[in-house]
Amino acid sequence: xxxxxxxxxxxxMMARLPGLGPRSARRAVLHMIxxxxxxxxxxxxxxxxxxxxxxxxxxxxxxxxxRLCDICTSEKRGTGEICVxxxxxxxxxxxxxxxxxxxxxxxxxxxxxxxxxxxxxLRIPRLVSRVAEExxxxxxxxxxxxxxxxxxxxxxxxxxEGRVRLTSLAxxxxxxxxxxxLDDGTIxxxxxARKEL
Amino acid sequence: xxxxxxxxxxxxMMARLPGLGPRSARRAVLHMIxxxxxxxxxxxxxxxxxxxxxxxxxxxxxxxxxRLCDICTSEKRGTGEICVxxxxxxxxxxxxxxxxxxxxxxxxxxxxxxxxxxxxxLRIPRLVSRVAEExxxxxxxxxxxxxxxxxxxxxxxxxxEGRVRLTSLAxxxxxxxxxxxLDDGTIxxxxxARKEL
Ligand SMILES: [Zn+2]
Ligand SMILES: [Zn+2]
Numbered sequence: 001x002x003x004x005x006x007x008x009x010x011x012x013m014m015a016r017l018p019g020l021g022p023r024s025a026r027r028a029v030l031h032m033i034x035x036x037x038x039x040x041x042x043x044x045x046x047x048x049x050x051x052x053x054x055x056x057x058x059x060x061x062x063x064x065x066x067r068l069c070d071i072c073t074s075e076k077r078g079t080g081e082i083c084v085x086x087x088x089x090x091x092x093x094x095x096x097x098x099x100x101x102x103x104x105x106x107x108x109x110x111x112x113x114x115x116x117x118x119x120x121x122l123r124i125p126r127l128v129s130r131v132a133e134e135x136x137x138x139x140x141x142x143x144x145x146x147x148x149x150x151x152x153x154x155x156x157x158x159x160x161e162g163r164v165r166l167t168s169l170a171x172x173x174x175x176x177x178x179x180x181x182l183d184d185g186t187i188x189x190x191x192x193a194r195k196e197l
Numbered sequence: 198x199x200x201x202x203x204x205x206x207x208x209x210m211m212a213r214l215p216g217l218g219p220r221s222a223r224r225a226v227l228h229m230i231x232x233x234x235x236x237x238x239x240x241x242x243x244x245x246x247x248x249x250x251x252x253x254x255x256x257x258x259x260x261x262x263x264r265l266c267d268i269c270t271s272e273k274r275g276t277g278e279i280c281v282x283x284x285x286x287x288x289x290x291x292x293x294x295x296x297x298x299x300x301x302x303x304x305x306x307x308x309x310x311x312x313x314x315x316x317x318x319l320r321i322p323r324l325v326s327r328v329a330e331e332x333x334x335x336x337x338x339x340x341x342x343x344x345x346x347x348x349x350x351x352x353x354x355x356x357x358e359g360r361v362r363l364t365s366l367a368x369x370x371x372x373x374x375x376x377x378x379l380d381d382g383t384i385x386x387x388x389x390a391r392k393e394l
Contacts, residue, residue: 003250003262010243013236018228019221023377028214029247030286033260036248039210044244046207047229051237053200054230063230065200089227180220 007033059130061106061123063088071103078102080137084127084156086110086144089180094142097187102140105130110148111155124156131164138165140191144178204230256327258303258320260285268300275299277334281324281353283307283341286377291339294384299337302327307345308352321353328361335362337388341375 007029015025032040056062057069064070071077081102085091091104107122119125130136139160143149157166169191204226212222229237253259254266261267268274278299282288288301304319316322327333336357340346354363366388 002267003247003252003260004267006243006246006250006262007260010240010247013240013243016236017225019217019224024216026286026289027216030284031215032244033247033251036251039213040244040248043207043210044241044248046203046210047237047241047244049203050200050207050226050230051233051241053203054233055200063200063204065203070199070201087227089223092223 057106059126060104061088061108061126062091062104076101079135081140082127082130082134082136082138083140083142085142086149086152090142090144093180093182093187097184097191099188099191100140102138105139107143107152110143110146110152112148119155122152124159127156128159131160136164138167141166141168142191143168146178254303256323257301258285258305258323259288259301273298276332278337279324279327279331279333279335280337280339282339283346283349287339287341290377290379290384294381294388296385296388297337299335304340304349307340307343307349309345316352316356319349321356324353325356328357333361335364338363338365339388340365343375 011022011025011029014020014028015022017025020028032043053065054063055065055067057064057072058067059072060069062069062071066073078101081100082105083094083100083102084105084107085094086107086109088106091106094100094104105123105127107124107127109117109122111117111119111122127139131139139156141153141156143153153168160166169187208219208222208226211217211225212219214222217225229240250262251260252262252264254261254269255264256269257266259266259268263270275298278297279302280291280297280299281302281304282291283304283306285303288303291297291301302320302324304321304324306314306319308314308316308319324336328336336353338350338353340350350365357363366384
């Protein structure tokens, strides 16, 4: 393949990333080419390393480089509390707030009748087994304040009722808001003021 | 380096691309990881190929994979007309309009007293020598309608006056507008209605 075809293919593929369109993809590719040593080559290397090493944690669904993620294997993280989030972006948002010291469970989405996503398409059975097998005292449902997010929270609450303390993020999460858009302070306040389900 | 550090480094580097910030870089990286086979691995490969093969055309400054670019070596492109543009993004914009059948000269920027960019920082001496050496009958100055773009156009016109027919894109280029933002029809109209300097 010729260099100009590679460049065209690179632009087409970059344009498929969320937040980028054809024009911003063209600008990004030209910028990378201009900064070949600083940007294009290191980006290619990093992407290659990540593609080869990245995998989902078998316990919580977080991404990392081994069978279990850094958080699940960290001795600094408590085992009593599990914070349930929809996806890894939400886990990252929680970690940026740096207020939660327990472990996570990444569902991989929400229940959705429209998209035919049921409990088995998500990591819900694994959550139920973790609660049975680990020394879990509290499950914090940190799902987005959307219809699907709240439907999912209620479904999980039904599954776990009576087995563990169930709480949800409360104060500060705006109606219809998504966790990944919130500032750290709001997330901190919501966690501190969490309420019983 | 651990996978999570690679992921963090990848996000940091993606956030430095034009049009992306930290949040959109995080979303883009998660999206790429979710579509590892379709997106992350092929993107890494393409970036690597481009980084290894891309170079500037010795004649016109366009990017390609050889000493001379695809346009300079194409037998379908006329040698009589040279279209002078600021950068490769503008060349791409002209090519998308598909109305110009000659060759290009990419300056690599504009003259700028503020940024201390003089004629020798740009590809202006090479343009003057091309006009002397090739069978050039017309130089079309397709520079942006900005102050620096027009200053540069006047400087080039001074250098080439009396040696070649000099024209500029005219009708349709909005005041303060940049070529790369225009639709194909506007560029076509501007080229067709080009006027003598
Ligand atoms: Zn884990
Ligand atoms: Zn060329």
